[in-house]
Amino acid sequence: MKRTLQNMLSEALAASFREGLLPSCEIPPLEVDWTKDPAHGDYASNAAMILASRLKRKPRQIAEILVAKLGDSGGGIQKMEIAGPGFINFFIEPAQWYQMLGVVEERSERFGMSDLGGGRSMQVEFVSANPTGPLHIGHARGAVVGDVIANILAATGHSVFREYYINDAGNQMNNLGRSVYYRYLQLLGEAVEFPENGYQGDYITGLAREIMDRDGDRYRVLGEQEAVPVLSADAGGVILEGIKDDLKAFGVVFDLYFSERELYKDNGVAKLLEELKQKDFIYEEEGTLWFRTTAYGDEKDRVVVRQNGEPTYFAADIAYHRNKFARGFDTVIDIWGADHHGYIPRMMAGIQALGHEREALQVILVQLVSLLRDGKPVAMSTRAGEFVTLRQVVDEVGKDAARYNFLMRRSDSHLDFDLEVAKRQSNENPVYYVQYAHARICSIFRTAAERGFVRPARRDVDPSVLKLDEEIALIKAIVRYPEVVEAAALALEPHRLTFYLNDLAGLFHSYYNRNKVLSEDDPLSMARLFLVTCIQTVLRNGLDLLGVTAPVTM
RNA sequence: GCGCCUGUAGCUCAGCUGGAUAGAGCAACGGACUUCUAAUCCGUAGGUCGCGGGUUCGAAUCCCUCCAGGCGUACCA
Structure with missing residues (x-):
């Protein structure tokens, strides 16, 4: 229209x-x-x-x-x-609106989908946490935002690929291996001192115990030098499996978990750096290799190979992004914690040096989350291993409430997540507002069936009896839904959908309280049942994009 | 110091990329269940859109100064 x-x-x-x-x-x-x-x-x-x-x-x-x-x-x-x-x-003309309701019926579960993207392929990379420990609440927000952006893009005619980048090649993994090694020694009764910067979480001890139960004192015999890489890989693998499980329980599934180590195979990173050197993007100074990111507006050049010969995280990340584009993605979307925002200019420089337009990479920043319980901050320290895990949140408040809460704000805005509020079944908690609207509609149909109404199709009803202002307002809101999805896709802003669904649910609740859908007036009842069917379709489709269930009863 | 983000009702936040009288939820106050689910609804109250300039038919939105907060400013990731 x-x-x-x-x-x-x-x-x-x-x-x-x-x-x-x-x-x-x-x-x-x-x-x-x-x-x-x-x-x-x-x-x-x-x-x-x-x-x-x-x-x-x-x-x-x-x-x-x-x-x-x-x-x-x-x-x-x-x-x-x-x-x-x-x-x-x-x-x-009101007739135009009525006609558009027919489209909702025709398109049904596809109502809201479009070919806006024209099949362009988009890769969405998100979460991408080191497999050095379980995912915590901070990762959860990025996980949902990435997942829902991917859903929305897929619904608007993009070909979407979800990817998790496993940073399993750097210092952190070495540190993980050492942490496990020292806990392991302690379990074997050695009076060794735990490394100061080691990972202190209880899960490390758990991993060490498993290894001890399985392999006895093998690694003590082997010695630290030999044992750490083995334990690092072993523990990393176990932790990664746990991460996958936790994400799955949270409704987040990836097409690919991409290991940073892949990039180093066949000297891949070194070769790339050599190529970039040929193009004069890389130069040597004081025994280190620098990337000329200032050529594309970064404020200073960045190190890609340290004095000790080790490539930096950035070096691998350039290789990773080249790999992404080589796989044929038209656009690459990276979802990062907002504390990484200073990294954007250099990554932009990186892809431009590789010959890609700035627009080919879009970085979405997700602000960190403050976890509260009854309004009071929950103390968290990753170093000390005291943190609330994603798994604990899902277990405590449920997948739907957790996901919805993360989608109630713009990504680039601080978020307070209150565990008590999120699990409270009251009007302080907006998840249920939308779900309840859906459940209520389902309930109307149960009653309708008892009274002998069949679910009407568009051709069975005369929608022109829907004359109330509220009814016209509802129809207009329904018709607007596909535009909301498109706008959310273009802006990469999933919260728009959340707000829209909240509004639609509000219009419905208000209408429901004021008017009876089922009455003595059959033609009116049928028309209203049809209207309500359309609302139900939109609520279900919208919640589906958010990865939140649309309950039949509550 | 420099860079990025944020500043909108008591609190938490929207505001459709410049539109008409700035909105919602929570909290406060007053009402609605013999009715298709009250996890709901109706009403009242609440504002110098951080401050000051500029751009134009028109600014919460764009530009500049300043104020306040957060983050970044690594041969960490």
Whole structure:
């Protein structure tokens, strides 16, 4: 509908130019938007005001000419008004709205999907935590945001690939191996001192115990040098399996877990650095290799190979991103914790040096989460191994409440996550608001069946009996849903969907309290049942994109 | 010091990339269950959109100064 109006406006403008009613100029994109206030019609355009300065005419005069032209074409418009400084307000024929409800039925579980992306392939990389310990609450937000962005992109005609980058090649893994090794020695009764920067969580002791039970004192005999790499790989593998399980319980599944070590096979990283050196992006100074990231606007050049010969994380990350593009993805989306934002300029420089446009990489920053319990901060220290894990949160508050809570804010905004509030079954907790709307609709259908109503199809009802303002408002909200999904996809902002669903549920709850769906008036009951079916479809589709269940009963 | 982000109702946050009278939830107060689920609804109250300038028909939104908070500023990841 929005697009139809835009096209009509463009045509009207072109016609005015041809007929000399207006001095011609290049046609700028003409905007048509939803109105906030029903008094302003259903849609409004600011076209006349945009054109005013270019055409050197008064906005209202331009608006009048356009409205006269549009009047000729008819097409579902009940009336048009010129208002305020020069807005053109469109009032749509109710029949148009009713007709669009038919689309909801036709498209059903596909309503809201589109081919916006035209099949472009997008890779979404998220979570990507070191397998040095279980995922904690901070990772949970990134996991949901990434997962839902991927869902939304998939729904809008993109080919989506979800990937988890396992940072399993660096110091941290070595540290993990040492931590396990020392716990292991302690379990064997050695009075060794645990490394100061080691991982202190209880899970380390658990891993050490498993190894001891299985392999006895083998690694003590082997010695630290030999044992640490083995224990590191062993423990990393076990922890990664745990991470996968936790994510699965959280509703997050990846297409690929990509190991950083892959990049080092066949000297891959070294070869890449050599290539970049040929292109003069890399130079040597004081025994270290530097990447000329300043060539693309970074504030200083960055080290890629340290003095001790070890490549930095950045070096591997360039190789990783080259690998991504080599696999044919048109766009690569990285979801990072906001504390990594300083890393963006160098990564952007990296992909540009590889010959890609800046736009090919999109970085979404997710702010860290403050965990609360009844309004009081929960003490967390990763070093000391005191933290609330993703698994604990899912077990305590449930998958649906946890996911929904992470989607209630813009990603780039601090989030307080209160465990007590998230599991409270009250109106302080917004998850249930939307789910309850869905459950209520299901309940209406149970009652309807008892009273002998069948679920009506579009052709069984005369929607023109839906005359109430609230009913029209509901229909408009339903019709708007696909646009919300598209907007969320374009902006990579899943929270828009959350807010929309909350609004739709609100409209429904209000309507439900004021009006009976089932009454003595059969045609009205049927029409309302059909309306409610459409709401149910949208709620279910929307919740599905969020990865939150749509319960039949609550 | 420099860079990025944030600043909107008592609290937590939206505000559709510049539109019409700035919205919602919670908290407060007052109402609605013999009714398709009260995990709901209706109403009241609550604002110098951090401050000051600028851009234009029009600014919470864009630009600049300043103030406050967070993060970053590694041969860590």
